[in-house]
Amino acid sequence: MADVDRxxxxxxxxxxxxxxxxxxxxxxxxxxxxxxENVATRSSDPGTRAAIDYHEAVVSGTGGLVxxxxxxxxxxxxxxxxxxxxxxxxxxxxxxVHEAYRGHVTNVSLDGTPTNGxxxxxxxxxxxxxxRTGIDDWxxxxxxxxxxxFRMNVSQSDLTDTGGAGGLVAALGLGTDVFYVExxxxxxxxxxxxxxxxxxxxxxxxxxxxxxxxxxxxxxxPDGYVELDITDAKMGGDECDPLxxxxxxxxxxxxxxxxxxxxxxxxxxxxxxxQATVNASGDYYDAxxxxxSPFVTEAIYAADVSLTYESPDVAYNATVRxxxxxxx
Amino acid sequence: MDxxxxxxxxxxxxxxxxxxxxxxxxxxxxxxxxxxxRERVLRSELTVVGNQLAAHIEGGDRLVSTPGxxxxxVRASVPDRVAGNQYLIAVNESGSDQxxxxxxxxxxxxxxxxxxxxxxxxxxxxxxxxxxxxDGTTLEVRDD
Numbered sequence: 001m002a003d004v005d006r007x008x009x010x011x012x013x014x015x016x017x018x019x020x021x022x023x024x025x026x027x028x029x030x031x032x033x034x035x036x037e038n039v040a041t042r043s044s045d046p047g048t049r050a051a052i053d054y055h056e057a058v059v060s061g062t063g064g065l066v067x068x069x070x071x072x073x074x075x076x077x078x079x080x081x082x083x084x085x086x087x088x089x090x091x092x093x094x095x096x097v098h099e100a101y102r103g104h105v106t107n108v109s110l111d112g113t114p115t116n117g118x119x120x121x122x123x124x125x126x127x128x129x130x131x132r133t134g135i136d137d138w139x140x141x142x143x144x145x146x147x148x149x150f151r152m153n154v155s156q157s158d159l160t161d162t163g164g165a166g167g168l169v170a171a172l173g174l175g176t177d178v179f180y181v182e183x184x185x186x187x188x189x190x191x192x193x194x195x196x197x198x199x200x201x202x203x204x205x206x207x208x209x210x211x212x213x214x215x216x217x218x219x220x221x222p223d224g225y226v227e228l229d230i231t232d233a234k235m236g237g238d239e240c241d242p243l244x245x246x247x248x249x250x251x252x253x254x255x256x257x258x259x260x261x262x263x264x265x266x267x268x269x270x271x272x273x274x275q276a277t278v279n280a281s282g283d284y285y286d287a288x289x290x291x292x293s294p295f296v297t298e299a300i301y302a303a304d305v306s307l308t309y310e311s312p313d314v315a316y317n318a319t320v321r322x323x324x325x326x327x328x
Numbered sequence: 329m330d331x332x333x334x335x336x337x338x339x340x341x342x343x344x345x346x347x348x349x350x351x352x353x354x355x356x357x358x359x360x361x362x363x364x365x366r367e368r369v370l371r372s373e374l375t376v377v378g379n380q381l382a383a384h385i386e387g388g389d390r391l392v393s394t395p396g397x398x399x400x401x402v403r404a405s406v407p408d409r410v411a412g413n414q415y416l417i418a419v420n421e422s423g424s425d426q427x428x429x430x431x432x433x434x435x436x437x438x439x440x441x442x443x444x445x446x447x448x449x450x451x452x453x454x455x456x457x458x459x460x461x462x463d464g465t466t467l468e469v470r471d472d
Binding site: 011012015018019022025026028029032033036037039040044045046047048049051052055312313314315316317318319320321 | 376
């Protein structure tokens with residue numbers, strides 16, 4: 001009898017030991033499950049957002065640098081290039097110090113030679129949009145591959161008032177002079193009409209087929225002027241969708257002003273042609289030689305910059321074309 | 329005197345048999361329960377690993393989609409083993425834009441969809457340190 005009792009006891013003992021091992025295995029599984037849940041709550045950001053932010057900063061910072069380099073008159077192309085390169089080096093160094101605090105290594109440098117261009121501008125706020133010799137219907141620039149940063153600041157009181165005629169189309173039908181900027185590439189045409197009616201400055205775009213777009217309007221500021229950014233499709237700081245037409249052009253574009261005496265204010269644009277080509281007809285003052293409006297001066301149209309970014313988790317290289325205000 | 333007509337051997341055998349059956353039943357169900365839990369934990373951890381790797385791949389894709397990108401490397405770190413098991417990661421094997429994570433014993437397979445603009449090259453990897461690299465045209469996931 002005693003032997004039988006010991007046998008039964010052994011069976012239960014073995015079972016208990018086996019169950020104990022199973023419970024330990026279960027505890028290990030529970031540990032894994034807790035670890036998994038913990039890992040799942042961690043941020044899954046791979047660190048690429050900081051690299052993308054740096055890319056954006058390079059594009060906007062370098063764009064500003066190109067514009068400020070261009071804003072100095074009477075510079076040769078060589079001086080402009082070296083100013084841009086030096087400015088870029090300084091900018092890259094400053095940003096590198098800030099990024100180093102966050103454990104990132106960054107660098108930006110000029111890649112190759114910048115694309116030379118010409119800045120065409122009228123800075124006389126009360127001046128009409130006529131050429132150097134006073135002609136009101138003239139070609140601003142002929143057969144330019146691209147146009148960027150085409151901005152105007154127009155005086156409301158100097159624009160044609162179409163209220164009396166009953167709107168733009170009616171006024172044009174009556175033969176009234178209304179200022180417009182014409183873009184054409186030989187097959188497509190866009191005319192941007194600027195006029196005033198009902199106390200607002202107004203804009204409409206006419207396409208090759210003679211169809212007029214919807215109107216964009218803006219109220220003049222305290223100085224009586226309205227800002228227009230044709231390449232960025234903005235009027236008075238607001239979006240103006242009818243101005244978003246540059247992808248209609250496939251070839252070089254010619255820009256003309258018609259009825260330039262029906263508007264007054266300032267304008268500027270940058271084209272990738274050299275100064276001699278732009279001023280071949282003598283429509284402008286050469287800013288290197290004399291002062292007067294409108295004038296042309298050397299400018300950088302676009303620049304390629306190489307950027308590198310390194311952090312413990314991300315390494316990134318890119319070459320970016322910087323052409324601030326280029327619509328394409 | 330209640331023992332008359334009772335065989336001690338039969339009583340012994342019956343007790344032993346019943347005890348053995350009951351104990352086996354406990355062990356089998358406990359073993360089955362642990363096995364189920366193991367499979368569930370494996371599936372859960374593979375899903376987490378898969379989603380984290382997918383997030384890294386998609387982050388790398390956003391980075392190289394910026395204009396002018398030439399070259400990029402994003403490093404990702406995933407566990408070597410899940411619940412003590414080795415596992416395989418198949419990236420975009422059938423061109424279906426999916427990560428398939430699988431273990432052999434027990435057989436568990438988890439699929440995670442990856443949405444990218446750039447094409448992702450097909451590859452098979454173990455866990456551990458991984459690198460997602462971009463050479464100008466495609467994204468590729470490799471062991472580091």
